[in-house]
Amino acid sequence: MSFRAEGSVSAEERRGNSGAGNLKERCQKKSAEIIAAISSCLPSGKEKYALHEPAFAGKEWQYTKECLDTGWISSVGKFVDEFEVALRKITGAAAAVAVVNGTAALHIALKLAGVQRDDEVLLPTITFIATANAVTYCGAVPHFVDSTEETLGVDPDKLEAYLEDIVQRESGQSINRLTGRRIKALLVMHTLGHPVDLEKCAALCQRFGIELIEDAAEALGSEYRDRHVGSYGKLSTLSFNGNKVVTTGGGGAILTNDLELGRTAKHITTTAKVPHAWRFYHDEVGYNYRLPNINAAIGLAQLEQLPDFLRRKRVLAERYAQKFRNVDGIRFFSEPQFAKSNYWLNALLLDHTDEEELLRDELLDRSNAAGIQTRPLWEPMHTLPMFHACPRMNLTQAESLHKRLITIPSSACLA
Numbered sequence: 001m002s003f004r005a006e007g008s009v010s011a012e013e014r015r016g017n018s019g020a021g022n023l024k025e026r027c028q029k030k031s032a033e034i035i036a037a038i039s040s041c042l043p044s045g046k047e048k049y050a051l052h053e054p055a056f057a058g059k060e061w062q063y064t065k066e067c068l069d070t071g072w073i074s075s076v077g078k079f080v081d082e083f084e085v086a087l088r089k090i091t092g093a094a095a096a097v098a099v100v101n102g103t104a105a106l107h108i109a110l111k112l113a114g115v116q117r118d119d120e121v122l123l124p125t126i127t128f129i130a131t132a133n134a135v136t137y138c139g140a141v142p143h144f145v146d147s148t149e150e151t152l153g154v155d156p157d158k159l160e161a162y163l164e165d166i167v168q169r170e171s172g173q174s175i176n177r178l179t180g181r182r183i184k185a186l187l188v189m190h191t192l193g194h195p196v197d198l199e200k201c202a203a204l205c206q207r208f209g210i211e212l213i214e215d216a217a218e219a220l221g222s223e224y225r226d227r228h229v230g231s232y233g234k235l236s237t238l239s240f241n242g243n244k245v246v247t248t249g250g251g252g253a254i255l256t257n258d259l260e261l262g263r264t265a266k267h268i269t270t271t272a273k274v275p276h277a278w279r280f281y282h283d284e285v286g287y288n289y290r291l292p293n294i295n296a297a298i299g300l301a302q303l304e305q306l307p308d309f310l311r312r313k314r315v316l317a318e319r320y321a322q323k324f325r326n327v328d329g330i331r332f333f334s335e336p337q338f339a340k341s342n343y344w345l346n347a348l349l350l351d352h353t354d355e356e357e358l359l360r361d362e363l364l365d366r367s368n369a370a371g372i373q374t375r376p377l378w379e380p381m382h383t384l385p386m387f388h389a390c391p392r393m394n395l396t397q398a399e400s401l402h403k404r405l406i407t408i409p410s411s412a413c414l415a
C-alpha cells in the first residue's frame, strides 16, 4: 500500500512524466526561450560557441619565433622577465613570479603564507578543484565556507559569525575548538572574475589573526574599489590556462607586495639554486615550477592585448545584461557594486523555484546540443569524495548557487 501526503509530488511527477502542467514541458519551453535570448546576443554564422576561446591576434608568433631562433625556449630568458614586469604593471603588485600553472602558484602562496601540516585553511566550497587541492599539497585541511549571491564568492558576514562561534583564540592564533587545529589562512576566490568583498575579508582576517590569500586565477583585469584584485591578500595567484582571460598555454603567477616574499617565491620555484657561474648548490628543497620562456613569450603578447580583451568582454556582458532584463525567471549576473569585473565567464542565475535544478539541466542539455557551450558551476568541494570529511560551515547559499547558475559563451571575439 502506498501512502502519500496531500499535495506532495512524486519523483515521477518531478521528472515530468505525469501530472498537470507538465513540468518537463515547462522546462523545455523556458529553456528554448533562454537559449534564443543567449543566441540573439551572439554573432551569427558560427557552428560552435565555446565558453571561452583564446585569441592570438597580437605578437604571439613573433615572440615565439624569437625564442626558437635564439634557442631561449626553456626556464630562463628575457620573456619571463618582461612577462613578470608586465604583470606587475597591470596588477600593481610589487612582485610577480611566473610559474607553470595556477595550481603550482597556489601551492607556493599557501606555503609562503605559513600554512603547515595539519593547519586548516578556510576556502569557498564553490571553487575550481585546484584551490582545494593546493591546500592538500601543503598537508593542510580544507575547511569549507559558504558563498554569497552578491559576489558568488566568500560571504564575509556569515563567515565572521561562524568563526565567532567555533574559534578559540590562543596567543594571537585562531584555533578551531571542534577540531583542535589552527586556522591559518582564508583563501578567497574571485568567482568567474567577480571580486569578493576584499575589505571585509581583510578586516575579518585581521580580527582573527589569519592570513588572507587571493586565488585570482579567474580575475586578471578585475578591480575592487579601483584597485586591481590580488593586492589585499598577503599573497595572491593568477592562472594563464587556455581558457582564462589571458593564456600562456599553461601558466600561472604569484603576486605579493612583500618584496622579501617575492624573492623567496622566485627562489623556491626555481629549485632553490644559489646563483653561481657553474656550481650546483641548492640551499633548501625547492620546486621546479618555473614558467618556460616560450610560454612567457606567448603570455607577453597576450598581456599587450588585455585592455582590448577586457573592453570587448564588457561589450558582450552588457549585451547579455540588456537582453536578460526582459526574460522572466532568470537574471544575468552583474558585477558587485564595489567592483569592476573582467567578466571572465558570463553567468545566468535562475530564480528560486522547486524546479530550478531540472530547468538548469534541461538548459545545459539543449544549449550544448545546439552548439552553444554552457556549464554549471563546479560541484561543491565538500561533495567530492576526497573532501567529504573536511570541516565545513552551513553551505546553503553555495548549494543554491550551484543549482541555479550556468555559464555562457564569453570569448572576447564574440563582441
Ligand SMILES: *Cc1c(COP(=O)(O)O)cnc(C)c1O
Binding pocket: 101, 102, 103, 104, 127, 128, 130, 131, 189, 215, 217, 218, 239, 240, 241, 251, 252
Ligand atoms: C584556473 C583556476 C586555477 C588554476 O588552474 P591551472 O590550470 O592550474 O592554471 C585555480 N583556481 C581557480 C579558481 C581557477 O579557475
